[in-house]
Amino acid sequence: MTTASTTTAEKAFTEELNAPFTITPEMVDFFSEYGYIKIKNVLSSPLLKFYGNVITSEVKRLNTLEKPMEERTTYEKAFLQIMNIWRENDTVKDFVFSKRLAKIAADLMQVNGVRLYHDQALYKEPSGGITPWHADQFYWPLDTPKTITAWIPFQDTPMEMGPLAFAEKSQSVEIGRDIEISDESENILQEELRKRNFNMNDTPFELGELSYHAGWLFHRAGPNKSTKPREVMTMIYMDKDIRIKKPSNSYQVNDWNSWCSGYPIGGVPEGPLNPVLYER
Numbered sequence: 001m002t003t004a005s006t007t008t009a010e011k012a013f014t015e016e017l018n019a020p021f022t023i024t025p026e027m028v029d030f031f032s033e034y035g036y037i038k039i040k041n042v043l044s045s046p047l048l049k050f051y052g053n054v055i056t057s058e059v060k061r062l063n064t065l066e067k068p069m070e071e072r073t074t075y076e077k078a079f080l081q082i083m084n085i086w087r088e089n090d091t092v093k094d095f096v097f098s099k100r101l102a103k104i105a106a107d108l109m110q111v112n113g114v115r116l117y118h119d120q121a122l123y124k125e126p127s128g129g130i131t132p133w134h135a136d137q138f139y140w141p142l143d144t145p146k147t148i149t150a151w152i153p154f155q156d157t158p159m160e161m162g163p164l165a166f167a168e169k170s171q172s173v174e175i176g177r178d179i180e181i182s183d184e185s186e187n188i189l190q191e192e193l194r195k196r197n198f199n200m201n202d203t204p205f206e207l208g209e210l211s212y213h214a215g216w217l218f219h220r221a222g223p224n225k226s227t228k229p230r231e232v233m234t235m236i237y238m239d240k241d242i243r244i245k246k247p248s249n250s251y252q253v254n255d256w257n258s259w260c261s262g263y264p265i266g267g268v269p270e271g272p273l274n275p276v277l278y279e280r
């Protein structure tokens, strides 16, 4: 591609990233009841290829986890995890600041606007292990359940690559709310969710298909048995009016300092790391 045509293509991608996408009342109801939703054709293949390449380069540049797979913990085997790439690269910032993706988050949560909590690339390498059952909000010092993660694969993600899987309607159940992601969370939650007959949605993603899941929904992913990395970008959004609560575990203390800039307890996390990405 010449520079001129790259520029034209990039302009079209920026327009696509910021154009509205229709979320129907049925989709809102589904998200509210099931705690997640998978939506096809949210972003075009050329756009995903373009930003996927940029984000992959950043993951390679920023990654520090070089240990061989057999020496890693379960968590380290699950993925390379690189956070807040938007602060490193302006092209990635355009992607993370997508109004289309942020408005979907606001529509699904039925709030007036959303802030960024943080972004994170989750690259499950070939021979990478499972992502154990867990709920994200265990880690976040935030005072309401109005949080949501967009999970965006940069390739078709068949079962052998470890697509994200969801325990449907598990966002409010009073089990395992104090367990960190680990072999223990995998075993205990697997058993509890089975005993209580939660249905699991564990299905492939096609390119352009995204999921959004609630902060308290239990989810996991299988191992990557393929020969290619499972390349995924995620953005975590929170209600723009959410408040910081007193941290109730050491992870929340860490997150409070790292991702909410240590803003006051009881106040809105409105520091430079938490911009409003969409407001009605």
Ligand SMILES: O=C(O)CCC(=O)C(=O)O
Residues within 6 Å of the ligand: 078, 079, 122, 124, 131, 136, 149, 151, 164, 219, 220, 221, 232, 234
């Ligand atoms: O991508 C994965 O394997 C796990 C993703 C996840 O847990 C999340 O986005 O909250």
